[in-house]
Amino acid sequence: MSVNAFGRPRDARLDRALLDATCALLAEHGYAGTTIDAVARLAGTTKPALYRRHRNRAELVIDALVDRFGDDPTHDTGTLRGDLLDLQQHQLVLFGDPVLRGAVGGLLDELGTSSAAATAFVERFLTPRRAATARLLERAGLRGEIEPCEDTEWICDLITGPLMMRALLPGLPPLDQHLVEQSVDAALAVLGTTGS
Template identity: 55%
Template sequence: MVNIAGRPRQESLDRAILDAAVRLLVEHGYGGVRIDAVATAAGTTRAAVYRRHGSVAALVTAAYAREFGVDPGVDTGSLAADLRAIQEHRLALFNHPLITRGLPGLIDDLSRQSELADAFWSDFLGPRRAAATEAVRRAVARGEIEPGVDKEWISDLLTGPLLMRAVLPGLEPIDDALVRRTVAAALREVGLRD
């Protein structure tokens, strides 16, 4: 791998930087992830961290993308079961310490940095939403639901409540009841019952 300046990348250093960011995020929350602290914990320099990640928001987004990948693309043959599987995966995701300790601060930073918001969308949130839209597409192809369903809206019904509860303090927990309610809402929207 070659970076923009043409220097060969050290993959072990890339991993060390993301590992350090993950540790700091879990231990100290988003506010504790500072470039100098990451550099020290990774055994490198601030410049090396900045060459790879231009800001804390970019660094945390990269850590999220690495740690969580995408939602599993489960095909059970039933939209209801597919959506339940997706939401059960998200139950663990949105209760993970990396998310609970970091997402509120990251969202705040992203609200002021549109180019980083685009990266968060493409690297973390967009691929996650793809699992739900693909489940709806398969249900249409099977004839389980009518064509013309707004796949993005179904994804919003599933992801929105979890995301809101993950970033706003004082709301009800992200739990099995919320999983059931979000799946039921999405199924009602497409004319099915859970």
């Protein structure tokens, strides 16, 4: 059982209500509409109760994103192409989710002005996802499909960038299966294989 800063047991129902309220507001009103007041009101609690769990809005939103999306999967499909397609299917759902789409623009603005929030976002949300990609590349190397990958960060950027662009910038074509396959083919080409 977790305890709060005052040594009292935490109410798991309130923890859940705060995260759920945050996600609901992000999906409906975006980051700007996801205020501390609005979250507390929707969760049926007070601002002091919220602040005992989350220091600020950025931390609250990061906690909600981590809770909702977890890490990228690292299922072993037996081939690098299969693993990358599986990963990109997960990212297709992630970037199509109204909660993430509602959060990202405003959260990125805030991360630019708060080094603590930026560090928390990188450590808790981005790093585990990028580590999942590194693991599947390592597996492919051990299977002999590719030479050991010396720049996993670039592969992470290469597969995530196109989906993020389509999700966040208006006027671009939609997120779809064709984009998933194109991004996987581009990564495989950089890695020197077709994955077939």
